[in-house]
Amino acid sequence: MSLARAFREFGVEADPGPYSDLLQREWLQARPYPEVAGVLEALEGVPRAVVSNADDAMLKEILGRHGLAFDAVVTSEACRSYKPSSPIFEAAVRELGLPPEAILHVGDSLEADVRGAGRLGMMTAWVNRAGESLKAESPRPDIIVRDLGGLLPVLRGAGSR
Numbered sequence: 031m032s033l034a035r036a037f038r039e040f041g042v043e044a045d046p047g048p049y050s051d052l053l054q055r056e057w058l059q060a061r062p063y064p065e066v067a068g069v070l071e072a073l074e075g076v077p078r079a080v081v082s083n084a085d086d087a088m089l090k091e092i093l094g095r096h097g098l099a100f101d102a103v104v105t106s107e108a109c110r111s112y113k114p115s116s117p118i119f120e121a122a123v124r125e126l127g128l129p130p131e132a133i134l135h136v137g138d139s140l141e142a143d144v145r146g147a148g149r150l151g152m153m154t155a156w157v158n159r160a161g162e163s164l165k166a167e168s169p170r171p172d173i174i175v176r177d178l179g180g181l182l183p184v185l186r187g188a189g190s191r
Contacts, residue, residue, distance in 0.1 A: 057084075060092050063159075069178040070098060073185070077101045081122045081135065083112045083142065102126060113139070114146025123150065134173075136181065145169040155181060 033046040070078065079102035082089055086105045093103065102125035104118060111117035123130050130151040137143020137157065144154045148169055156171035157178060164170070175181055 054088065057088055058092065062096050062098060063177060065177050065179040066098065067096075069182060072182055076185075077126050077128065079104055079122050079126055081113065081118060081137075081147075082106065083118075113137075113142035114149070116146070116150060119147050119150045119152070134185075136178070140164075140168050140171070144171045155184075 033050050036042075037044060037046050078100045080089065080093070080100050081104045083106040086103075086107045089105055090103060093100070102122065104122045104125055106112045106118055109118045109121045111121075113119070119130075119135070122135075123133065126133060131153070133147075134153045134155055135143060135147030136155040137147070138159065140156060144156055148154050148171075153173070154169075154171045155173035155175060157176075158174050159176060161176070173181070173184055175184075
């Protein structure tokens with residue numbers, strides 16, 4: 031358990047169990063952003079995967095509760111790898127059965143998502159809900175949108191070429 035390890039490393043004299051339980055309960059309350067269902071519906075027929083630094087059962091329970099279906103669900107727990115490390119992205123490539131350059135990875139973290147997927151040659155989209163500015167040292171996404179709905183015009187334009 032990583033929290034127990036962190037407690038040991040920082041000399042915290044406490045039982046990590048209640049904190050882990052609290053975090054688990056909070057994560058299970060996660061709700062998708064309002065546009066997610068509509069965007070997934072608009073992309074019906076396009077291979078879609080979730081690549082997440084989450085536990086398998088927890089993520090699948092959240093997705094199922096909200097009726098969100100994907101062709102693949104790739105978790106750090108199943109891969110034993112966390113974004114931005116390559117193995118989790120390589121697993122997604124295998125699951126989708128597409129070459130990396132044919133995949134658009136969409137995420138909200140410049141480091142974990144954009145840098146990680148970009149290293150494998152995937153196109154990247156950064157969901158920048160807060161309107162943050164890119165810093166000089168930041169990885170450069172191919173696309174920047176405020177929410178997932180902003181992807182639809184871009185993807186429709188790419189499909190018409």
